[in-house]
Structure formats: C-alpha cells, structure tokens
Amino acid sequence: MAATNVVSARRPPRSSSRAKRRSRTFYLFITPWLLGLIFLTLIPFIFGFVISLTNYDGINLPTVKFVGLDNYIRAFSDQYVSFSIGRTLVWTAFNLPIWLGLSFLLALILNQDVKGRDFFRTLYYLPSVVPAVAAVTVWKILLDKNNGFLNGVISLFQPGTAVGWLTTYALQGMTAIAVWSGLGGGMVIFLAGLQNIPDELVEAAKIDGAGSWQIFQYITLPLMTPIIFFQLIMGLIGSFQQLVYPLLLATVTGQYVSVPPRSIYLYMIHTYQQIFANQRYGYGTALLWLLTIGVTALTLIVFWSQKFWVYSGDIPETEGSS
Amino acid sequence: MSQKKISRRELLKLSGTVISGAILASCTPASTPTAAPTEPPAATAAPTVAPGATAAPTVAPTSAPPPKAVEGNVVVMAQRNELSEDQEAQFEAENPGITIELVEQSTERFFAMLAAGAQLDLYRTQAPIVPSLLARKLLYDLTPYFEASELIKIDDLADANKGYWAESALEVGSGKIYGMVKDFSPDHTVWVNDAKFEEAGITPVDDTTPMTYEQWHDLANQVAKFEGDRIATWGFGYSNGWIDRIWMDRLAETGKSLYKDGFTKIDFGDDTKALANYFYTVAKERLCESPVDASPNGWAGGDFAAGILATMQYGYWFGGMCETDANRGKVRMLPAPTWSGVHQDPTVTATGFVMMSGTQVPDAAWKVFEWYMGGQPSIDRAGSGWGVPALKSQWSLMPNTTPFHQQVQKVLAGELAVSNVKLQYNPFLGEGSFYNAWNTHLNEALTGTITFDELCSLTEKDVNTLISEGISRMS
Numbered sequence: 105m106a107a108t109n110v111v112s113a114r115r116p117p118r119s120s121s122r123a124k125r126r127s128r129t130f131y132l133f134i135t136p137w138l139l140g141l142i143f144l145t146l147i148p149f150i151f152g153f154v155i156s157l158t159n160y161d162g163i164n165l166p167t168v169k170f171v172g173l174d175n176y177i178r179a180f181s182d183q184y185v186s187f188s189i190g191r192t193l194v195w196t197a198f199n200l201p202i203w204l205g206l207s208f209l210l211a212l213i214l215n216q217d218v219k220g221r222d223f224f225r226t227l228y229y230l231p232s233v234v235p236a237v238a239a240v241t242v243w244k245i246l247l248d249k250n251n252g253f254l255n256g257v258i259s260l261f262q263p264g265t266a267v268g269w270l271t272t273y274a275l276q277g278m279t280a281i282a283v284w285s286g287l288g289g290g291m292v293i294f295l296a297g298l299q300n301i302p303d304e305l306v307e308a309a310k311i312d313g314a315g316s317w318q319i320f321q322y323i324t325l326p327l328m329t330p331i332i333f334f335q336l337i338m339g340l341i342g343s344f345q346q347l348v349y350p351l352l353l354a355t356v357t358g359q360y361v362s363v364p365p366r367s368i369y370l371y372m373i374h375t376y377q378q379i380f381a382n383q384r385y386g387y388g389t390a391l392l393w394l395l396t397i398g399v400t401a402l403t404l405i406v407f408w409s410q411k412f413w414v415y416s417g418d419i420p421e422t423e424g425s426s
Numbered sequence: 427m428s429q430k431k432i433s434r435r436e437l438l439k440l441s442g443t444v445i446s447g448a449i450l451a452s453c454t455p456a457s458t459p460t461a462a463p464t465e466p467p468a469a470t471a472a473p474t475v476a477p478g479a480t481a482a483p484t485v486a487p488t489s490a491p492p493p494k495a496v497e498g499n500v501v502v503m504a505q506r507n508e509l510s511e512d513q514e515a516q517f518e519a520e521n522p523g524i525t526i527e528l529v530e531q532s533t534e535r536f537f538a539m540l541a542a543g544a545q546l547d548l549y550r551t552q553a554p555i556v557p558s559l560l561a562r563k564l565l566y567d568l569t570p571y572f573e574a575s576e577l578i579k580i581d582d583l584a585d586a587n588k589g590y591w592a593e594s595a596l597e598v599g600s601g602k603i604y605g606m607v608k609d610f611s612p613d614h615t616v617w618v619n620d621a622k623f624e625e626a627g628i629t630p631v632d633d634t635t636p637m638t639y640e641q642w643h644d645l646a647n648q649v650a651k652f653e654g655d656r657i658a659t660w661g662f663g664y665s666n667g668w669i670d671r672i673w674m675d676r677l678a679e680t681g682k683s684l685y686k687d688g689f690t691k692i693d694f695g696d697d698t699k700a701l702a703n704y705f706y707t708v709a710k711e712r713l714c715e716s717p718v719d720a721s722p723n724g725w726a727g728g729d730f731a732a733g734i735l736a737t738m739q740y741g742y743w744f745g746g747m748c749e750t751d752a753n754r755g756k757v758r759m760l761p762a763p764t765w766s767g768v769h770q771d772p773t774v775t776a777t778g779f780v781m782m783s784g785t786q787v788p789d790a791a792w793k794v795f796e797w798y799m800g801g802q803p804s805i806d807r808a809g810s811g812w813g814v815p816a817l818k819s820q821w822s823l824m825p826n827t828t829p830f831h832q833q834v835q836k837v838l839a840g841e842l843a844v845s846n847v848k849l850q851y852n853p854f855l856g857e858g859s860f861y862n863a864w865n866t867h868l869n870e871a872l873t874g875t876i877t878f879d880e881l882c883s884l885t886e887k888d889v890n891t892l893i894s895e896g897i898s899r900m901s
Contacts, residue, residue: 159895159898159899161856161895161896161899162537162540162541163536163537163540163541163562163564164562164899164900165540165541166562166563167899167900167901168899169898169899244720248720248722249656249719249720250656250657250658250719250722251722251734255656259653259654259656263653263654264652264653264654264655264656265654265655265656266654266655266656266657268718270720271717271718271719271720272718355715355716355717355718355719355720355869356666356716356717356865356869357724357725361667361858361861361862361865363717363862363865363866363869365717365718365869366869366870366873366875377862377866380533380534380858381856381858381859381861381862382856382859382862382892383856383859384895
C-alpha cells in the first residue's frame with residue numbers, strides 16, 4: 105500500500121495533463137480577444153479618462169494642463185448638454201418602440217409557413233447590410249426639401265410642395281431611415297427566438313381551444329420576453345450612442361463641423377462638435393465618460409426591471425400547489 | 427542533474443508578456459513633440475539647388491565641408507489627387523535616396539500623428555491656419571532654404587505667399603518664411619450662370635465694375651425662382667465655411683478687424699453685426715443653402731455646377747470645375763463685390779504646404795517641397811486652371827485659349843491687382859470653431875428659437891470662450 109502510494113505520488117495522474125492541455129487551449133483561444141480587450145478597449149478607456157482630466161486640444165501635448173474634474177462639472181452647466189440629452193431621450197422614445205414593434209411584427213409574420221417566406225426574409229434583411237453612408241445618401245435624394253423625389257411626387261398633386269422631411273421633420277425622417285435600416289437585423293433576432301418556442305406548447309394550446317391572440321398573449325409573448333429584453337438593452341445603448349445618422353444628415357457640414365437640424369441635435373453630436381469643431385478633446389472625452397456612466401446606469405435599471413416582466417422559465421408557485 | 431522545464435502555462439504567460447512589451451514599446455512616442463526650434467539645425471549640407479544650376483552661396487564659412495547626398499524618407503500629408511503616384515515615382519527616380527510617403531490628409535490623423543510623435547515632415551494646410559500652428563511652435567523656418575534656392579526665387583513669389591510669412595503668430599505677412607501656397611485664388615469673385623439671368627429676364631451683369639453686396643443681394647432676389655415653397659433656382663451662393671474669413675476681408679476694407687484686444691476677443695460691434703445681418707437675411711429669404719435649406723448637391727459649388735444656382739462666390743479655382751453640360755457657355759466670373767466701396771480681393775484660403783518643426787529630414791523634405799512647389803508639378807498645376815500659380819513667372823501658363831478662360835483671365839487680372847491685403851487670422855481659434863458656432867446659432871435663429879440679436883450675442887460668447895481657452899492652452 106505504501107509502495108503504491110509512493111508510485112502514485114511520483115507519476116502525475118492522466119487527468120492532470122488533460123487539464124493542462126485544456127487550459128493551454130483555452131488560453132490560446134482567448135489570447136487574441138484578450139489582447140484586443142486590453143489594447144483596443146481597456147487602454148483607450150483609461151487613456152480617455154486621463155484626457156478628460158486635462159485641457160488637451162489634440163495638438164497641445166507640450167502645454168497640456170491637468171484640470172481635475174472641471175470638464176465634468178462643466179457638462180452640468182452646459183445648456184447644450186441638457187438640450188442634447190433631451191433630444192436623445194425624445195429620439196429614443198420615438199425610434200426604439202417603433203423599431204422594436206415593427207421588427208417583432210415582421211418576425212411574427214415571417215415565422216408563418218407561407219409561400220415566399222425565405223425570399224421576404226432576405227428582402228427585409230437587405231437594408232441592414234447597406235452601409236450607413238450609402239443609405240443616408242440615397243434617402244437624402246429621396247427626401248430632399250427642394251429637389252427630393254418624395255416632394256416631387258407630392259408636387260404632382262400639390263404643386264410647390266417642399267416639406268422639410270430632413271429639416272423641419274428631421275426627427276421623423278431620421279427615424280424612418282433608422283427603422284428601415286435596422287428592421288432586418290431586429291427581425292432576424294426575433295425570428296430566432298420565435299423558432300425556439302416549442303411547437304408542443306402551441307399545439308397543446310390549440311387543442312385546448314386557444315385562439316391566435318390567446319396563443320400570442322399567453323405563450324409567444326411571455327417566451328419572447330428574454331429576446332425583447334435583449335433587444336431593448338441593445339436598442340437603448342444604440343440610441344444613446346447614435347452619431348452616424350445625424351452626422352450624415354447635417355445640413356451644414358465642413359471638414360470638422362456638422363450642424364444637424366435642432367430636432368436631431370443628439371448628445372453624441374454635441375460631443376463630436378466639442379472634440380472636432382472646438383478642439384476640446386478633454387471636455388469631449390469627459391462627455392463620453394458621462395455617457396458611459398449614464399448608459400450603464402440605465403442598463404442596470406432595465407436589468408433590475410426584468411424580474412417584473414421577463415420570463416425566466418420558473419413557474420411561480422400558486423396557493424394550494426404542492 | 428535535473429533541469430526544470432517551463433510549463434506550457436508559464437510559456438504562454440511569458441510569451442504574452444513579451445508580446446505585450448513589444449507592442450507597448452512600439453506605441454511609445456519616439457520623441458515627445460516639445461517646443462522644437464523653428465530655426466533649422468546647423469547645416470551639415472548646403473541647402474538644395476536646382477539641377478543644372480550653379481551652387482548657391484551659403485552662409486557657412488568658406489571652410490565648410492562638402493555637401494553630402496541628401497537622403498531620407500519624407501512623410502507628406504496631402505491629398506492623393508494633388509500628388510499622384512506617378513509624380514512620386516518621377517521624383518524618386520530623379521532623386522535617389524529620397525522617398526516620398528504620402529499620408530492622406532485628415533485633421534484627426536494629423537492630431538494623432540503629432541500626439542504619437544510619428545514622423546510628419548510636410549503638411550498641407552491653409553494660410554489662415556498658419557498663426558495657430560506657429561503659436562504652437564509646429565512650423566520649421568524655411569527662410570534659409572528659400573534664400574538659397576535656385577528653383578524658387580523669393581522675388582518671384584506671389585503676394586498670396588505672404589500668408590506663410592510671419593514674425594510671430596500675431597504678425598503674419600512679413601518676416602520668416604514658413605511655407606508656400608501651391609496655388610491660390612482671389613477668393614471673393616462671383617461666378618454667374620447667365621442662363622438663369624436670361625430666364626429671369628435680367629440683363630447679364632457687367633464684368634468690369636464690381637457690384638456692391640447690396641446689389642448682389644438684390645440680384646439674387648430677382649434671379650431666384652420659387653415654385654410654391656420649393657426653391658427651383660437658388661439665387662445666392664457662398665462658402666459658409668469661410669464666414670469669418672469673408673467678414674474679416676469686408677471689415678478690412680475700412681481698416682477694421684473682426685477681433686480686438688490683441689485677438690483675445692471678437693469685436694461684434696455694429697460693423698460686424700451688419701455683416702451678420704446680411705448673411706442671416708440671405709439665409710432667411712431662402713436665397714442660399716442654410717441649416718434649414720440644405721444644398722441638394724451637398725454643397726453650393728455642386729449646385730452651381732448642376733445649373734440650379736445663379737451666383738456663387740468662389741475664387742478663380744472654381745473655374746476648374748464650374749462649367750458643366752448644365753451651364754456650358756453661360757458661366758462668367760465677376761469681380762469681387764465691395765462692402766464699403768473699397769475693391770479688394772485677397773485669398774482667404776491660400777492652400778499650401780509647411781514643414782513641421784519636428785522633422786528629422788529637413789533637407790530631404792525641402793527637396794520634395796522645392797520640387798513640388800517650383801518644379802514640374804507646379805508647371806502642371808499652372809496649366810490646369812485650378813488656381814493662380816504661386817510663382818509669378820508661371821502666371822502666363824494659366825489657360826487662356828477658350829472664350830471662357832479669356833473672360834476669366836480678364837477679370838482675374840483686375841482681382842490680382844487688388845489681392846495684396848494682409849489679413850491676420852486668430853491664432854487662438856481652431857479651424858472650424860467660428861463656423862461651427864455661427865451655424866449652430868444660425869440654425870436656432872432661422873427656426874425662430876432665438877432672435878437675431880441673440881444669434882449675435884451667443885456667437886460672440888461662444889467664440890470668446892473658445893479664444894480664451896485657446897490662449898490658456900498655449901500658455
């Protein structure tokens with residue numbers, strides 16, 4: 105027995121070398137991602153925070169000064185920060201429900217076993233793969249106030265029509281573009297969720313006499329709440345970070361300047377102007393950090409709320425149940 | 427004797443550390459961009475001379491060592507359509523040992539390269555930016571090179587080049603030479619599409635007498651065409667990105683300045699307000715592109731080329747692209763309008779090149795600079811019609827054979843005679859700052875959120891804040 109113990113102590117067990125191989129493979133696989141995380145996320149984050157504590161303007165490295173939290177304090181007294189936050193909230197409140205609702209509806213329709221379903225799925229997804237610049241360029245041609253196709257068509261019936269779809273109604277115009285572009289991507293995610301709903305549940309409900317609406321209300325919707333929750337989080341983050349569309353829809357542009365219509369003067373546009381038009385790199389990165397904190401807080405609130413409306417798979421106990 | 431083997435985990439950790447260290451080391455700035463001297467370093471080689479010319483006398487003592495071959499990789503930030511690969515290859519073939527590395531122009535990349543201490547030798551910029559770069563000690567004094575050059579004679583430099591001459595950031599127009607224009611235009615001439623005037627039943631404007639800005643406004647009102655709310659023909663076009671430069675030139679007609687107190691504040695007095703009111707009015711009357719009436723073609727120049735804009739204030743360079751099938755045979759250039767009755771028309775862009783003070787290859791960079799500015803590329807540019815040559819001796823190369831070019835040259839001659847106006851730009855403001863402030867508040871004013879007076883006061887406040895921040899950053 106003692107000899108056996110000595111022999112076992114000298115020779116490593118086979119499971120230990122397998123564990124080492126697994127851990128080597130693990131590190132090998134995650135190293136690229138880890139390096140990317142460190143150099144493309146963490147280091148820029150930290151560097152950005154350091155910049156936000158200075159008066160850096162992009163080229164004043166020899167004379168840059170530490171200003172402490174002045175840039176953060178300034179954000180709270182900058183009237184355009186509060187204005188742009190307001191516009192961003194309005195944009196989110198306008199765009200997000202429309203995008204969520206329409207893409208979910210589209211997924212529900214295209215989850216039916218109908219002829220041409222695959223063709224329509226592809227068709228609705230195509231706008232998602234069109235680059236934003238190309239998409240906005242085309243939409244600007246369609247919606248231009250004075251020379252746009254849409255106003256041209258309306259002018260056939262009401263001559264001289266010049267509706268500012270991208271100026272007076274810039275919020276609505278931008279929403280149309282964003283929803284058109286994002287519908288396909290949202291639809292695909294919802295479709296994946298719908299296809300995970302067990303057929304047996306639906307069949308059992310039908311056998312019990314449930315109609316379509318009841319099936320949707322009591323089976324589909326609850327089981328889709330985790331997907332809706334995910335889409336809501338991603339949509340919220342995307343809405344608050346929205347920069348590309350208002351930048352491309354700016355009516356006044358220059359090498360470093362972008363002045364979009366007032367209704368789409370979003371928070372990220374104000375940040376962009378501070379950094380590139382006004383060369384306030386320090387203040388601009390402080391605004392970005394404040395955005396990060398705000399969006400994180402909002403995300404945590406939504407996460408906290410999920411216990412009230414997101415189906416987790418646990419069947420709640422009722423009175424009298426064993 | 428047993429040797430300790432390195433485990434796989436330890437090997438991976440070690441590799442990761444080594445790789446990270448190597449990457450971090452490569453990211454470390456080679457040198458921090460300090461306040462590098464604007465004087466060239468003590469020359470160990472005589473400045474470049476043109477091929478075939480006799481060596482220019484240097485200021486070195488007679489016992490100076492013989493010049494050694496100029497070598498180096500010269501990094502140039504420019505636009506590819508202005509410096510082709512063929513031109514690069516031609517230069518490199520004629521100058522073995524010197525290579526050109528072109529970096530596509532981008533302000534963000536420029537800032538990033540400066541911050542990282544990356545090599546950047548020649549930078550494409552405009553004269554209004556020179557004071558700002560000079561205040562940050564980013565420019566190399568090229569005076570000795572110019573003085574010794576056989577290809578570029580200082581006497582041959584057009585007055586527009588003086589935007590790159592400076593005693594200091596606040597004394598531009600004379601002194602040391604920090605760069606040169608690649609070509610230029612008197613920038614306030616007005617291009618007209620006579621077809622639009624004919625449609626409106628208006629006699630084409632005389633091109634021998636400058637009109638006033640008020641006359642231009644009236645003309646724009648007459649020629650603009652509306653179909654209901656739709657603008658069918660735009661009456662007035664100007665480069666709103668240069669709004670501060672336009673105001674500076676207008677105020678300079680009577681010796682006034684846009685700035686006061688040593689450029690520490692904007693002077694938004696009655697004269698400046700009158701200018702602001704003019705441009706606010708043309709936007710409010712929907713005669714020009716504005717934050718509420720976007721240009722259908724992305725910019726007013728595109729609208730003119732498309733034949734939907736009747737008048738456009740741009741310089742001679744616009745002649746390189748303004749005549750298209752939509753307006754062929756109907757385009758003319760008019761003298762710059764006057765604001766106070768004084769006819770003057772300086773360049774307010776003067777696009778050219780400077781050498782960065784941190785360059786490690788000044789001699790090689792100068793060879794590239796001299797070749798591009800005074801060699802074959804400059805001759806090619808002169809004949810293209812895209813700008814007035816920087817060298818007066820090349821002015822005869824400008825196109826002058828077609829009726830269009832002949833009309834343009836006739837007007838241009840008069841504009842060049844009144845283009846030597848010294849405009850001192852503010853070294854404490856970033857390039858797009860004024861334009862951004864004005865248009866942000868113009869947007870509010872045109873939508874009725876603020877009044878015109880508030881437009882002026884808010885613009886004044888924003889610009890003054892930016893100036894004081896700029897001063898603080900440079901001190």
